[in-house]
Amino acid sequence: MSKKMDPRVVRTRRMLRDALVELIRERGYEKITVRDITNRATLNRATFYLHYRDKLDLLYQSSEEILNDLTESINSSFGGKEEFDFLNDQPNENFINLFEQISLNGELYKVFLTEKNMPHFTSCLMEVLVDFISKGMNIMQPDDQMLTVPREIAVRYFAAAFLGVIVWWLEKDMPYTPKYMATQLMSIAIKGPYVDNPF
Template identity: 80%
Template sequence: MSRKLDPRVVRTRQMLRDALVELIHEQGYEKITVQDITSRATLNRATFYLHYRDKLDLLYQSSKEIVKDLTECIDLSFEEDKEFDFLSDKPHIVFIRLFEQVSQNSNLYKVFLTEKNMPHFTSRIKDVLVDFILKGINHVQPDDQLLTVPREIAVRYFAAAFLEVIVWWLEKDMPYAPKYMAGLLMRIAIKGPYVNNPF
């Protein structure tokens, strides 16, 4: 059983993470020093080194924590809501949780997903989305013979599309609420973009 962290430790790490995100947004990761991070967080260097080896360790641990939080947030089996109607315009709770989690950590996601020197974070988020979408497709249609394309291609296609929609939403400063975005994403994934089949 994992030991719960002291609230003071949690707060200190949050302050350092927030400082890192702000500075990456302002200067880019490469130019930042540990001194910059501690100054922005109004903490001393000794405190920083109690928690992290260097700025790379802070970056790695921060991205690891945010990916873990996202995974736990959307790790709700679709089996738990067997009565859900996927053809309705009502968004599934898992889709809502996805956008709520991104919204709650929007500054970090916006910086980590758009900063050119952090492809590892984008790759991790895509892996989470791949697993999420695979579970959804397996629940809705477990029979490969009833899919129009190989399952793996469908999963990768939707994972890339979902990620791009999330990045767009963040870059536009989240003009729509998480629940509304969840509904849009579900609708386009299940029904496509057309009200009526134009073909």
């Protein structure tokens, strides 16, 4: 990916991806064909086959591109501990980037995460979240002896919770801003849901 893609190629691929997302939302993945996709994108089939082998290839490449963009976005602001103040009431830039990047492609994430026949995307996003949370926890508390549960359990717990919240946010058509969502998730991950300790 060192070479920049031709803007015309980027535009064509985006048109095909958008057509795929729209059609999955309307009919479900199994019921659509390459012809349906090219008709919706107002492109010919020869153009489609210049870029993709079949609709599954379009699906996988689209998934990879979107998740790579997400990974680059949330990793770009990981810095030293002094820049990563988890105790600040303002959400960390990484959390905001997570939700902003998802909101940029909200319809795609919504369709790919809720379509029953597309578990691959969900599991790949889960791994992105696992890596994201692992890095954050390692910066916040690198000593396993200072955790109340094994690190891998905590990481998976938070990743599953984040994924559930993201799916809910998308299904509700993103009623809150990325910054608001980042603030709430960061708060609940660090302090829990209670104003005062109830125990």
